[in-house]
Amino acid sequence: MRALTWQGTHDVRVETVADPEIINPRDAIIKVTSTAICGSDLHLYDGVIPGVLSGDILGHEFMGEVVETGPKSNLQKGQRVVVPFTISCGQCFHCAVQEYSCCSNSNPVEKQDMSANLYGHAMAGLFGYSHMTGGYSGGQAEYVRVPYSDIGPIVVPDHLDDDTVLFLSDILPTGWMAAENADIRPDDTVAVWGCGPVGLFAIQSALIMGASEVIAIDHYPHRLELARKLGAKVINFHETNVLEALMDMSGGIGVDAVIDAVGMEAHGFAIENIMDVAKQKIGIGADRASALRQAILAVRKGGRVSVPGVYGGLADKFPIGALMEKGLQLRTGQTHVQRYTKDLLAKIEEGKIDTTFLISHRLPLEQAAEGYKNFKQQQDSWTKVVLKPGMESA
Structure with missing residues (x-):
């Protein structure tokens, strides 16, 4: 064959x-x-x-x-x-x-x-x-x-x-489980990093589950347009400071739940992500976790973090202090x-x-x-x- x-x-x-x-x-x-x-x-x-x-x-x-x-x-x-x-x-x-x-x-x-x-x-x-x-x-x-x-x-x-x-x-059940792991509740504001196939299905699923507002974060115009057609508001991270925008859009409290649908090969120009790219290329095994780092910082205190994005190794500069001090719930998995x-x-x-x-x-x-x-x-x-x-x- x-x-x-x-x-x-x-x-x-x-x-x-x-x-x-x-x-x-x-x-x-x-x-x-x-x-x-x-x-x-x-x-x-x-x-x-x-x-x-x-x-x-x-x-x-x-x-x-x-x-x-x-x-x-x-x-x-x-x-x-x-x-x-x-x-x-x-x-x-x-x-x-x-x-x-x-x-x-x-x-x-x-x-x-x-x-x-x-x-x-x-x-x-x-x-x-x-x-x-x-x-x-x-x-x-x-x-x-x-x-x-x-x-x-x-x-x-x-x-x-x-x-x-x-x-x-x-990808459909993965997007659905991502939204389920975010414990979507009525009137929630949910932010989704990544408008690839899983991210788009997570957006669709979160809206079906009753989220009042879903915010999609990416830098590809067509993928952001697909998210917009599903009913999401969009942020192009090449044009907008994501953390500042999410605080403004959530009335200063932070979004209720975040979904990292990017995983281990995140894009971005922040210095820590550039370093992760270099280390990944020479085989050190550092996952590029800039999307997850940003998601943890953006979610409100007591919020929920869902990670359907694939990670395979170790992540540098993981904000475990924010995860603990903010009282966050983290759920992930295949x-x-x-x-x-x-x-x-x-x-x-x-x-x-x-x-x-x-x-x-x-x-x-x-x-x-x-x-x-x-x-x-x-x-x-x-x-x-x-x-x-x-x-x-x-």
Whole structure:
């Protein structure tokens, strides 16, 4: 089959690789019909996530048709399914309490030390996201093996096309959980750093949950316009002092909740962020946390901090004093996708959530390297790239 493989920093290639096979009784094989490039994939592309090896197949946002099942899968051949990026067994302590992204069993034992030594506990398995998360092949391919297929995939009705439901795999539930972690309350003012796909879904989710005002912070004009169309007020951080603006907009008290949808590769011209960029490039492993630092300073005393943005290492100059002295609540984590997919699918069918406004480009899988390059270099206009295996090249 054809699949996108990682070969090094800023070097991804579509190559012919072995077809996946059923390994365990709960497996299924999916013929991929749509797969997307995620902002988190850019961290792999930039070489700042450890444990990625040459030849690894990328991609964790995908859906497709069931073509083969193990004897203990509950899927049937021919069904259309969206597959969560989190691989979860459904039986461990964490899965039992719907903490699916903390699954104890989906990361193979022989790979658990890679993340346990860094984080204190082993991470769960994720598709296409380094050997720290199990080394599973991802979905930017013609076919993919789906472990624990009786727990993860959600069957979607034929009247909903791929574009409408694809983002149930990751960014829609991630944006929803980000807003949920911010504990949105009526009349809240919420600030969201980053108007990429997760940030935009977090904005949409916060408004659905009842926030009276959402303020979007970014520097890309088109992405800010998308946020404005969702109903947010916007701040361009290249043109405005963000902290001063948020204090003015909140009557001097600070916003009630903040969401960092940027993560470890934040932009910005502050001296500490410039230093973080330099350290990250030479491999010291310092996450660029300028968005998170600013969010903690901006939120009101007693406020809530939600962090869906991906961080992988250590952050310098973390304002732990502000976090403690202001009495803030901090919630973060990989998304417990399976907790949300059923309800979010219902909201899509009812027309309460639009998922297609993000898509800027649809490309054949064979042009995936072009998609990565442009998604990285032209983030204002390339807001979301969907890859289509089997699609003819233009």
